[in-house]
Amino acid sequence: MSTCLPSRILEQAQGRPARHVVSVSGGKDSTATYLLALEQTGGDFDAVFADTGNEHEATYEYVARLHERTGGPKVQTVKADFLRELARKRAWLESGKATSRAMNPWTEERVQEVLAAGLEPSGVPFLDLCVSRGMFPCRSRAFCSRYLKRFALWYQFQSPLTDKELHIVSWQGIRAEESARRSCYPMWELSPDSELLTIYRPLMGWSVEDVAAMHRRHGIKLNPLYGMGFSRVGCMPCIQSNKQDIRLIARLFPEHIAKIRKWERIVRISSRSGQATFFHQDTAGSNVPVGIDEVVRWSMTRRGGKQFDMLACAAPPTSEVCIYAGGLCE
Numbered sequence: 587m588s589t590c591l592p593s594r595i596l597e598q599a600q601g602r603p604a605r606h607v608v609s610v611s612g613g614k615d616s617t618a619t620y621l622l623a624l625e626q627t628g629g630d631f632d633a634v635f636a637d638t639g640n641e642h643e644a645t646y647e648y649v650a651r652l653h654e655r656t657g658g659p660k661v662q663t664v665k666a667d668f669l670r671e672l673a674r675k676r677a678w679l680e681s682g683k684a685t686s687r688a689m690n691p692w693t694e695e696r697v698q699e700v701l702a703a704g705l706e707p708s709g710v711p712f713l714d715l716c717v718s719r720g721m722f723p724c725r726s727r728a729f730c731s732r733y734l735k736r737f738a739l740w741y742q743f744q745s746p747l748t749d750k751e752l753h754i755v756s757w758q759g760i761r762a763e764e765s766a767r768r769s770c771y772p773m774w775e776l777s778p779d780s781e782l783l784t785i786y787r788p789l790m791g792w793s794v795e796d797v798a799a800m801h802r803r804h805g806i807k808l809n810p811l812y813g814m815g816f817s818r819v820g821c822m823p824c825i826q827s828n829k830q831d832i833r834l835i836a837r838l839f840p841e842h843i844a845k846i847r848k849w850e851r852i853v854r855i856s857s858r859s860g861q862a863t864f865f866h867q868d869t870a871g872s873n874v875p876v877g878i879d880e881v882v883r884w885s886m887t888r889r890g891g892k893q894f895d896m897l898a899c900a901a902p903p904t905s906e907v908c909i910y911a912g913g914l915c916e
């Protein structure tokens with residue numbers, strides 16, 4: 587399998603041997619991709635996880651033990667850091683350029699408040715990225731995945747492999763049926779980051795039943811978060827979490843809501859406007875940005891947030907609950 591690259595890719599590889607690198611997130615599609623790579627390469631591949639610092643403990647455990655459960659390679663971890671970006675922001679604020687710029691100048695008061703807060707790195711990539719930018723990402727500016735995942739993977743893992751004269755084939759678990767946007771991705775793509783990296787999306791034609799079948803074939807259970815009712819596994823929460831997932835997080839893992847409450851306070855202090863909310867205002871259908879507690883309150887409602895949903899206050903779903911038709915959870 588390691589040589590079954592289309593001729594265009596082999597030309598691009600310029601005679602370099604291909605090295606397969608599977609991106610693992612702890613979700614069902616990336617796990618199916620890992621299992622497919624295991625079947626097709628006999629285990630001759632690397633697997634890597636980009637830790638955003640905003641994952642659920644179950645996901646960390648699932649990723650860390652995937653090799654024990656499958657016999658495949660151990661998943662390695664990369665983690666972005668923003669030391670330089672935070673130092674650069676501090677230097678920029680101290681230089682006076684923030685208050686003198688023509689567009690959206692900072693007030694001297696805000697500059698002093700941000701400098702007093704210190705802009706010290708927390709070591710949590712997601713938080714440090716947001717503090718360095720003075721804002722949270724949103725759907726239209728989802729810089730989180732670019733800086734926390736794509737760049738971390740490239741600079742910390744893939745680029746060093748290209749230095750060893752290898753051509754990287756980066757396997758990504760994306761399926762066309764997930765969304766209209768994802769259906770436009772090609773199965774093979776030359777990376778914008780390097781001509782020595784080719785993106786491969788082998789699951790583009792797969793259905794969710796195919797993903798379930800792959801798990802079954804290897805006797806691998808899904809990340810337990812699916813069994814609790816979550817529709818996606820990724821950041822906890824993700825900036826794109828839907829109403830049900832936000833409600834579930836609040837019900838099952840209030841400590842992750844408390845984390846976001848704390849992060850909103852910290853990012854607010856680091857911003858030009860003194861305003862910052864984790865979720866975009868559209869999330870809760872509000873005209874103005876609202877903080878995490880208001881978004882959680884909305885998640886417990888029905889009918890556009892006007893009617894309190896009694897069912898949302900019922901007992902949390904158990905691990906027997908399966909959100910997927912077709913038996914994805916066994």
Ligand code: SF4
Binds near residue numbers: 823
């Ligand atoms: S899972 Fe969501 S919040 Fe996390 S990096 Fe991806 S888009 Fe951003």
